[in-house]
Amino acid sequence: MRITDLMIKQTMIMDLKATTKEAAIDELIASLSANGRINDPVLFKQMILKREEESSTGIGGGIAMPHAKTKAVNEATVVFAKSAGGVEFESLDEEPAYLFFMIAAPEGAANTHLRTLAALSRLLIDAEFIDKLKNTKTPDEVTALFDAKQEEQEAAKKAEEEKAKREEEAKAAEPAGMIVGNPSNLEAFVVAVTACPTGIAHTFMAEDALKKKAKELGINIRVETNGSEGAKNVLTSDEIRRANGVIVAADKQVEMARFDGKPLLQRPVSDGIRKPEELIRKAAAGDAPIYHNQGKAASDAPSAGKTSVGSKIYKDLMNGISHMLPFVVGGGILLAISFLFEQVASVDNPIVKLLQTIGGGDGAFHFLIPILAGFIAMSIGDRPALMPGMVGGFMAASSNAGFLGGLAAGFLAGYIVIGLRKVFSGLPKTLDGLKPILLYPVFGLLVTGAIMFYLFDPVFSWINEGLISGLNNLGTGNAVLLGLILGGMMAIDMGGPFNKAAYTFAIGVFTSSGNTNGLMMAAVMAGGMVPPLAIALATTLFKNKFTEDERKSGLTNYVLGLSFITEGAIPFAAADPMRVLTSCILGSAIAGGLTQFWHINIPAPHGGIFVAALANHALLFLLSVAIGAVVSALVFGLWKKPIEAKQVEVRAERSIV
Numbered sequence: 001m002r003i004t005d006l007m008i009k010q011t012m013i014m015d016l017k018a019t020t021k022e023a024a025i026d027e028l029i030a031s032l033s034a035n036g037r038i039n040d041p042v043l044f045k046q047m048i049l050k051r052e053e054e055s056s057t058g059i060g061g062g063i064a065m066p067h068a069k070t071k072a073v074n075e076a077t078v079v080f081a082k083s084a085g086g087v088e089f090e091s092l093d094e095e096p097a098y099l100f101f102m103i104a105a106p107e108g109a110a111n112t113h114l115r116t117l118a119a120l121s122r123l124l125i126d127a128e129f130i131d132k133l134k135n136t137k138t139p140d141e142v143t144a145l146f147d148a149k150q151e152e153q154e155a156a157k158k159a160e161e162e163k164a165k166r167e168e169e170a171k172a173a174e175p176a177g178m179i180v181g182n183p184s185n186l187e188a189f190v191v192a193v194t195a196c197p198t199g200i201a202h203t204f205m206a207e208d209a210l211k212k213k214a215k216e217l218g219i220n221i222r223v224e225t226n227g228s229e230g231a232k233n234v235l236t237s238d239e240i241r242r243a244n245g246v247i248v249a250a251d252k253q254v255e256m257a258r259f260d261g262k263p264l265l266q267r268p269v270s271d272g273i274r275k276p277e278e279l280i281r282k283a284a285a286g287d288a289p290i291y292h293n294q295g296k297a298a299s300d301a302p303s304a305g306k307t308s309v310g311s312k313i314y315k316d317l318m319n320g321i322s323h324m325l326p327f328v329v330g331g332g333i334l335l336a337i338s339f340l341f342e343q344v345a346s347v348d349n350p351i352v353k354l355l356q357t358i359g360g361g362d363g364a365f366h367f368l369i370p371i372l373a374g375f376i377a378m379s380i381g382d383r384p385a386l387m388p389g390m391v392g393g394f395m396a397a398s399s400n401a402g403f404l405g406g407l408a409a410g411f412l413a414g415y416i417v418i419g420l421r422k423v424f425s426g427l428p429k430t431l432d433g434l435k436p437i438l439l440y441p442v443f444g445l446l447v448t449g450a451i452m453f454y455l456f457d458p459v460f461s462w463i464n465e466g467l468i469s470g471l472n473n474l475g476t477g478n479a480v481l482l483g484l485i486l487g488g489m490m491a492i493d494m495g496g497p498f499n500k501a502a503y504t505f506a507i508g509v510f511t512s513s514g515n516t517n518g519l520m521m522a523a524v525m526a527g528g529m530v531p532p533l534a535i536a537l538a539t540t541l542f543k544n545k546f547t548e549d550e551r552k553s554g555l556t557n558y559v560l561g562l563s564f565i566t567e568g569a570i571p572f573a574a575a576d577p578m579r580v581l582t583s584c585i586l587g588s589a590i591a592g593g594l595t596q597f598w599h600i601n602i603p604a605p606h607g608g609i610f611v612a613a614l615a616n617h618a619l620l621f622l623l624s625v626a627i628g629a630v631v632s633a634l635v636f637g638l639w640k641k642p643i644e645a646k647q648v649e650v651r652a653e654r655s656i657v
Helices: 021-034 041-054 111-123 127-134 139-173 202-217 237-242 269-274 276-284 309-344 350-359 364-381 383-398 402-426 434-472 476-492 497-512 519-541 548-562 566-575 577-597 608-614 618-639 643-656
Strands: 058-060 067-070 077-087 097-106 189-195 220-227 230-232 245-250 264-267
Touching (some): 021 041, 021 077, 021 097, 041 067, 041 548, 058 269, 097 127, 111 202, 127 139, 189 202, 189 237, 202 220, 202 269, 202 276, 245 269, 245 276, 264 276, 269 276, 309 364, 309 402, 309 497, 350 364, 364 383, 364 402, 364 497, 383 402, 383 434, 402 434, 402 497, 476 497, 476 519, 476 577, 497 519, 519 566, 519 608, 519 618, 548 566, 548 608, 566 577, 577 618, 608 618
Parallel strands (some): 067 097, 189 220, 189 245, 245 264
Antiparallel strands (some): 077 097
8 A cells, every 4th residue: 555545635735824833733633623533622632732742743854743643534545734833733853844744544454554654653763754844745746756756665674685685594504603784783673662652653663763773873773562463573682692781762651671680771752763873872882781580670770760659550450350350351241241141041051051051150250350350460570560460369369369369369479470580599690591481480389379468367357248138238328328329439530540449449349248238330320321321411401512423422332321331421521521520429329329318230241231231120220321421511502602602702702812
């Protein structure tokens, strides 16, 4: 695929009028929308701005590449734009941006599209090409320039591949052990990893910048990219062993354990683009801190910053929960379907038995606590901690220590492995190979298992049983209060830590009761269904207060809300946090409280309206959700200002400025 297949002439803006960063983004998005390339400009802008918060896409040299990969995109597109006067885009070199490439990639972008976008990113490293691009006057000139450059690159690549093939054949014909290449530069070898959150542009620009500079300096380099298609050109253990130093130019997590004991520079991906010479020279000279893998980034990495204890615990916890959720959803839905079949067939029905075996305690649900504990441990202590964490979680599940015991097992195993690294750090270097395959697994499992068996399992079994007993004996007033809190928490951050904490608590109660006590599940499910349903209702009832695009997005929230997918309300919450969050928290809390007032029990951990029939009071559950959604919709709709009034207010503010 040609780059110009994505650079549609009709979308190009040869004279960008914007003078500010946000205005430039709006003008580019308007071009995409006007040409039918996106279906939800509001959501697309939210995703663009979210990417800008991570690091500016003003890469310097007068270029800006705002980009997003989202379901708001109909078809992969690159909008090219030129600004005569320049725009202050918070660029990395603090200079104005004159050339703009807004990349819009659909959520399920094909590999061909992603490779084409990567090719575009690589072209923008060429200063001579950029100068020619600045002098173009028409869309036809732009496409002709890109086509010619891409043909030139393809020819060069083909010639390079043929040369490499000839060298490989010559190497195979030489005696074993003979050095091929430049003997005077044999020791200058560097390995690098580049990665950015979206994995479309910066990843490949950093790769090309590092390769180009290494070639100029006469230093050998191998670069692994972690882009949208996953890791490519993955570094081998032999290459890492031979390297003088390692460069990790990344704004997202990459596999770090393999670099243990190597001089390592850990920088933002932007440094790979802007400072390739500095990084390569330092890595080639071994002028970098020695990386000691402890399940975290090197403490002296400039980009790492200082993380609070609370943030670290939350990150580790979320790693466990995110890996556990597919088991909850997959197993929970199958379990719910089995309950539906059970109502029209006998318990011994083969379909009921099959679904309960696959989804329940002998299938997916059997892994919940071990997976939770294992991946908490892995977040802390990296791969060596995974196995002790999973075994500790299994012991917690088997001894009735439940979710609390599983959480404890995960953190215990992770920090035990970190402790073992320090204990064994004084061993001879020749024994390093034994640590990950023998010492860490054996001693990690032994210490974790012993503490779980003699201390944590008995203690957390007692706590867990007490908690379940207390919940079962809650009076109506206390149960309603708990339902209010859990329901409200589901709407505070809509998929964030508060939401996940409430959901995890309900899952813990549900599994500890043998998948029967779904009282708390009813509260969190109702609370989680309210926000998207409230948004949908508000856009339907108060049409004059929402744009056409917002009303279209609102309609999809009916489906998302009924399916218990709270995240559907996030774009509206991001655009108007005070009104949306306040109204949704109120409605979700009311819905959660009502489920407990009516003693509603849902024996399924997911599914929304599709599992409502399993509730002991199905109609009351639906009524709880409906009341909460209506309250939120009315509060939000009445509070929000009409579109016309809002536009007048904005124009007034601009005139004052």
